[in-house]
Amino acid sequence: MIRAYSIADVRAAEDEVRAALDEGELMQRAALGLGQVAWARLTEGDRVVVLAGSGDNGGDALYAAAHLAEAGTNVVAVLVGSRTHEAGLRTAEAEGVIALEWRGGEPSDEVTTAxxxxxxxxxxxxxxxxxxxxSEHLVGLNELIAADAYLxxxxxxxxxxxxxLVSAPSLFADETVTFSLLKPCHLLPAGELACGQLTVVDIGVPEPDSPAVVRYEAADVDRRWPVPTAYDDKYSRGVLGLVTGSETYPGAAVLGAVAAVTVGVGMLRYVGPGNATDLVLAAAPEVVPGPGRVQAWALGSGWDGRGGAxxxxxEIFESDLPVLLDAGALELIDEPRSGPTLLTPHAGELSRLAERLGCSQKSGVEAAQQVADLLDATVLLKGAVTVIVPPRSSGRPVITQADGSPWLATAGSGDVLAGIVGALLAGGLPVDEAAAAGVLVHGTTARDxxxxxxxxxxxVAHRCGETVRRLLQA
Structure with a gap:
């Protein structure tokens, strides 16, 4: 599992280590690690520009510049902050680094050329x-950097x-080097795509107790997937009730049903209109039509109105069973349920839900968090980076997954995901774990x-079982 920690926890962990070291030792560790990564990306004759700001990151960069210059690299340092890390600058210049200033306004010809x-x-x-x-003078910086330069x-x-949490103008890196601990921006949608490849350099800062954001890897799915034993039957493995599709959109029912049976649900009961039921049974004859006893419900995909039931x-809303609410079913919830609840909106659906509930935020992770808190539910916000946000009262971290590809943004994708995650809820997984494992299998299958x-x-619906088998055999 990949873990990222809140900024406050990172600072506290660094301060504790720093207090036990000689002054500047922690920065020197970071600078050496940064310099080693940079050196590994260079070929003979490459030119390096270091953009150095006012704080510790500027010091890290200047000391790394000194290491690169000492090794024979042509390095220019562009000082862009209101202040400069003086010890770092002296060390860099002593090794032959050329320093240029660009603290405001338009850059000089020397800076733009470099x-x-x-x-x-x-x-x-x-x-x-x-x-x-x-900063105002750096807003156009991306355009000044050579198109083929490695950032x-x-x-x-x-x-x-x-x-x-906040989307803002930024540089876009080919690679980000961070030290010992990941930060939330490395895993959340507002920052991850700008970070590029992520490299962690160990500088001896131990992990805090509780991560703010986590990401599942294949091994995490392997450990959690509900694998049957010789003592299980179809009922003990988990029965999912699927209330999806409509006369208008029967395909949503087929996609969710096929996905659920393909990833190994013990039994699937389908409840929906006649034409959707016929199509579901044609695609997956093992499905049992009609309501009955289940361990979890998934509803809303492909609804027009309330679907066929x-x-x-x-009755489902009033039950204590785990319930997944997708698409049309999201319009029906306005207060907490007594049972575990997973909401699976895309960005537009989240915006409408947040507006209806009177949230101050209408989009992104902050809106998902407010909805989760108000409804005591977990929100799975679908996107290129999918975010799974539990209510703060749970004490559980946010989960993000980025396992698929942009091609996964296609009609029916969410219907398939609902079937996969619904099967895991029926198999007994906690809501956030079922959501994370389901998103990973869904995205990995689509990529493959x-x-x-x-x-x-x-x-994807037909092949997701292959992904599960591969993950369990790895």
Whole structure:
């Protein structure tokens, strides 16, 4: 499992280690690690530009510049902050680094030339103490850097919100080097895509007790997947009730049903209109039509109105069973249920839900958190980086997954995901674990099926069992 920690916890952990070391030792560890990563990205004759800001990240970058210059690299340091880490600058200049100033206004010809001719640029402008966005004179910096230059960010690309919540103008890195601990911006949607490849350099800072954000890996799915034993039967393995599809959109029912049976649900009961039921049984004859005893429900995909069972929906909402609410079913919830609840909106659905509930935030992770808290539910916000947000009262971390590809943004994708996650809820997994494992299997299957190209949702539904088998055998 990949773990990221709140900025406050990172600072506290660093301060505790720093207090036990000689002054400047922690920075020297970071600078050496940064310099080693930068050196590994260089070829003979490459030119390096270091962008050095006012704080510790500027010091890290300047000391790294000194290491690179000492090894024979051509290095220019561009000082862009209101202040400069003086000890770092002296060390860099002593090794032959050329220092240029650009503290405001338009850059000099020397600065623009250095940036346009750079092979590698080290972004040490700001770090985890910064506010989102770039200083006014740096807003156009991305355009000044050579298109083929390799941009290496120190801790985070400058301009990102360290907490990963606010989208703001920033640099876009090919690689981000961070030290010992990941920060929320490395895993959350507002920052991850700008970070590029993520490299963690160990500088001896231990992990705090509780992560703020986590990400599941294959081994985490392997440990959690409900694998049957010789003592199980179809009922003990988990029965999922699926109330999806409509006369207008019967395909949603087929996609969710096929996905659920393919990943190994013990039994699937389907409740929906006649044409959808016929199509579901044709695609998956093992499905049992009609209501009955279940361990979890998934409803809402492909609804027009309340689907084919309006009376049953009221009974489901009032039950204590785990319930997944997708698409049309999201319009029905306005207060907490007594049972575990998972909401699976895309961005537009989340915005409408947050508006209806009177949330102050209408989009992104902050809106998902407010909805989760108000409804005492877990919110799975679908996207290129999918975010799973439990209510704060649970004490559980936010989970993010980025396992798929942009080709997964296609009709029916959410219907398949609902079937996979619903099967895991029926198998007894806690809501957030079922959501994370389901998203990983869904995205991994789509990536494998598409092989870098278009993906059909029905193919993901039919192939997700292969992904599960591979994960369990790894």
């Amino acid at each position: 940036l346009s001719e750079a092979d590698l640029v080290i972004d040490g402008i700001v770090g985890i103490g910064a506010t989102p966005g770039l 290496l960010a120190v801790d985070l690309p400058s301009g990102l919100d360290p907490a990963g 309006p009376g049953l929906v009221d 099926v598409g092989a870098g190209g278009p993906v059909r949702s029905v193919d």
